[in-house]
Amino acid sequence: MHTRDECVAADRADVLAPLKQQFELPPGVLYLDGNSLGAKPRAADACAAAVVAQQWGQDLIRSWNTAGWFDLPVRLGAKLAPLLGVAGQEVVVTDSTSLNLFKVLAAALRTQAGRKVIVSERDNFPTDLYMIEGMMDFLDQGYALRLIDDQLSLADALTDDVAVVVLSHVNYRSGAMYDMAAVSAQAHACGALVIWDLAHAAGAVPLALSADGADFAVGCTYKYLNGGPGAPAFLWVAPRHQNTFWQPLSGWWSHKRPFAMLDRYEPAEGVRRYLCGTQPITSLALVECGLDIAAQADMADVRRKSLALSDLFIALVRQRCADHPLALITPEAHARRGSHVSFRHPEGYAVIQALIARGVIGDYREPEVLRFGLTPLYVGYADVWDAVEVLRDVLDTRAWDQPQFRQRAAVT
Amino acid sequence: MHTRDECVAADRADVLAPLKQQFELPPGVLYLDGNSLGAKPRAADACAAAVVAQQWGQDLIRSWNTAGWFDLPVRLGAKLAPLLGVAGQEVVVTDSTSLNLFKVLAAALRTQAGRKVIVSERDNFPTDLYMIEGMMDFLDQGYALRLIDDQLSLADALTDDVAVVVLSHVNYRSGAMYDMAAVSAQAHACGALVIWDLAHAAGAVPLALSADGADFAVGCTYKYLNGGPGAPAFLWVAPRHQNTFWQPLSGWWSHKRPFAMLDRYEPAEGVRRYLCGTQPITSLALVECGLDIAAQADMADVRRKSLALSDLFIALVRQRCADHPLALITPEAHARRGSHVSFRHPEGYAVIQALIARGVIGDYREPEVLRFGLTPLYVGYADVWDAVEVLRDVLDTRAWDQPQFRQRAAVT
Numbered sequence: 001m002h003t004r005d006e007c008v009a010a011d012r013a014d015v016l017a018p019l020k021q022q023f024e025l026p027p028g029v030l031y032l033d034g035n036s037l038g039a040k041p042r043a044a045d046a047c048a049a050a051v052v053a054q055q056w057g058q059d060l061i062r063s064w065n066t067a068g069w070f071d072l073p074v075r076l077g078a079k080l081a082p083l084l085g086v087a088g089q090e091v092v093v094t095d096s097t098s099l100n101l102f103k104v105l106a107a108a109l110r111t112q113a114g115r116k117v118i119v120s121e122r123d124n125f126p127t128d129l130y131m132i133e134g135m136m137d138f139l140d141q142g143y144a145l146r147l148i149d150d151q152l153s154l155a156d157a158l159t160d161d162v163a164v165v166v167l168s169h170v171n172y173r174s175g176a177m178y179d180m181a182a183v184s185a186q187a188h189a190c191g192a193l194v195i196w197d198l199a200h201a202a203g204a205v206p207l208a209l210s211a212d213g214a215d216f217a218v219g220c221t222y223k224y225l226n227g228g229p230g231a232p233a234f235l236w237v238a239p240r241h242q243n244t245f246w247q248p249l250s251g252w253w254s255h256k257r258p259f260a261m262l263d264r265y266e267p268a269e270g271v272r273r274y275l276c277g278t279q280p281i282t283s284l285a286l287v288e289c290g291l292d293i294a295a296q297a298d299m300a301d302v303r304r305k306s307l308a309l310s311d312l313f314i315a316l317v318r319q320r321c322a323d324h325p326l327a328l329i330t331p332e333a334h335a336r337r338g339s340h341v342s343f344r345h346p347e348g349y350a351v352i353q354a355l356i357a358r359g360v361i362g363d364y365r366e367p368e369v370l371r372f373g374l375t376p377l378y379v380g381y382a383d384v385w386d387a388v389e390v391l392r393d394v395l396d397t398r399a400w401d402q403p404q405f406r407q408r409a410a411v412t
Numbered sequence: 413m414h415t416r417d418e419c420v421a422a423d424r425a426d427v428l429a430p431l432k433q434q435f436e437l438p439p440g441v442l443y444l445d446g447n448s449l450g451a452k453p454r455a456a457d458a459c460a461a462a463v464v465a466q467q468w469g470q471d472l473i474r475s476w477n478t479a480g481w482f483d484l485p486v487r488l489g490a491k492l493a494p495l496l497g498v499a500g501q502e503v504v505v506t507d508s509t510s511l512n513l514f515k516v517l518a519a520a521l522r523t524q525a526g527r528k529v530i531v532s533e534r535d536n537f538p539t540d541l542y543m544i545e546g547m548m549d550f551l552d553q554g555y556a557l558r559l560i561d562d563q564l565s566l567a568d569a570l571t572d573d574v575a576v577v578v579l580s581h582v583n584y585r586s587g588a589m590y591d592m593a594a595v596s597a598q599a600h601a602c603g604a605l606v607i608w609d610l611a612h613a614a615g616a617v618p619l620a621l622s623a624d625g626a627d628f629a630v631g632c633t634y635k636y637l638n639g640g641p642g643a644p645a646f647l648w649v650a651p652r653h654q655n656t657f658w659q660p661l662s663g664w665w666s667h668k669r670p671f672a673m674l675d676r677y678e679p680a681e682g683v684r685r686y687l688c689g690t691q692p693i694t695s696l697a698l699v700e701c702g703l704d705i706a707a708q709a710d711m712a713d714v715r716r717k718s719l720a721l722s723d724l725f726i727a728l729v730r731q732r733c734a735d736h737p738l739a740l741i742t743p744e745a746h747a748r749r750g751s752h753v754s755f756r757h758p759e760g761y762a763v764i765q766a767l768i769a770r771g772v773i774g775d776y777r778e779p780e781v782l783r784f785g786l787t788p789l790y791v792g793y794a795d796v797w798d799a800v801e802v803l804r805d806v807l808d809t810r811a812w813d814q815p816q817f818r819q820r821a822a823v824t
Contacts, residue, residue, distance in 0.1 A: 045461065053452075061773060064823035071822075096663065102661060133676070138518060251510035252539035262538060278510075281640070282692075411476035
């Protein structure tokens, strides 16, 4: 596409375009940060009001049964399952991604007696590394964390003392994507299990966890799944591990008979054993609004549009911002790219702030990285065109070169 | 009080009575289950709408800074602090009670090298025992759980190999309350630390964690603090333990420099180190509505009214339901009673269902226990009178003796 008119025409032909109407986006904003916090489904207001006014306010404690609060983590998991390429009764929505990683890592290590190495990558989302460190330190049983520096190093890292490999399917910073089937096969060949963090993948790229041989997966519902700020995360376990799954965060909601008030723990059969304590019902219920929109889209269409949007974005930036020191850090090969595009720029932080001030919302990640989420459910081709024009203008006019754009906010 | 008119007069003289107007309670309901799910503050609807419509829908990712999402766990902790008798920068609102117990137990055990016994009570809220079991099993370092059967056995259980004592300040079933200062002194004398679960105490009874020598505390915001269904819990650490506090659930939100994206974990200074992963913002924000009402009440008034309500309830049940096999299991001594009252009845489950059908909402706990929460912020003396009259009628007419009242719901 070489003109804005061509982009408008592409939007008109886009089978996903009607779904944008189901989101509410602020006027005057081009929102390219759905990879950090997904936009709000219009249905969310009524959903929140129903939970607060009716379920809490009027039905009170009875809502555990009448509004199905107790089944919510499992019911939402079943709605999410198709997006992960798994069956309905294999996944739950609960807790945070960090906590769910702790659970599946504990479960994985337990079945890998004698293997003392955990492989991950230096560039993984930091909280994943922190949770691994926390567990190793806590166990004090001689575990070691082996960090690879790039995907190619994985083969060398997979020695026969590796218990588990913990990787993000799509990298939070660069948008680089792993070949899940290939990595699973590689890890299994050396006797290791694989845990996938799908925070930047679920809802963004087609997933086939079962077919691709994954062992465990965790991920986020508030990015491409549009579940709301800090919405509870998800946890999936391959059926072959379900009956041996054991986790130390063994709270009441995972008990076989949670209302018998027994003094000994016994895990529930099936997916309920992945739960822990009481869930934040209002935030949890809101997840359904995002899942209901995702269910209306064919993931093949989402992927096709995602790649087209990011191809367009990369091409336009190259063409329109050629005089500026922007370095693409996202892989260009489709098979290796998620749904966001990142560039380095020496003044990355200030550039992002200047863009936000003009209504183009991307975000910044250390070091020097401008990150743009291209969410096919509510971002169109003309949006990409317009965003690049604003970027070009901000760079050409050095609009970013203002003290207020250099001043770091508490949260970047 | 011997007549309903006397109860009405007592309500008229009640300094806390005006606070009831800040809650919305369904018409025709006497809600005696605030010990399970607190009633909805009227302000909650607008709060939820503001978070969903404005902060999420309009301000999107910017709300991390502009709406103070990042500071929310600490800011709410500071609002909660006076109710716990602690300083503002000592407590956070985050995660679930079960998870927070895991954190403080890990921290406590770490400083108690060589001590391998954890003391709790058989009658503790089961999830607390399950979390302890989960941790012991995970660590596999020879820890043992020693369960006492009653408060008097604590002295015998406190041998010099006890690392930590984990107790509920107010028992979830019986409403029996521990003397926190005495237990702390007893435990410290043998070198043990004490973790208090305040789920049924916070907002219900005056607390002075610091003055009473507590080491760690966790608890719930959705019961007497009226924070909303499944609202995030709290975690307090005595200042003397703050700098050595270490927990294995070391997610990004507890990192010293969470946005530097470092690959090594380093805990934040101060209370932020008690956090883990991303919090459910909508549910978390709602906690403030309940705390804002609690801040308007003097806890001495709350306690005085709570005891008067439960004295009245016990006296009326004895008088009006004398012919029925109701056995009080709540201590009568004020110093040993929390803010709910429980009776055993051989048909307890059916009796509670029949009461609920008549609009008197209490709840049932195994075995055979009818539990009635008397929440001074929105329950009055005439409410207690009316509830006992319904109980009397249900028992006198055997209204509970219907198949539909015996049929167990999924959640009891």
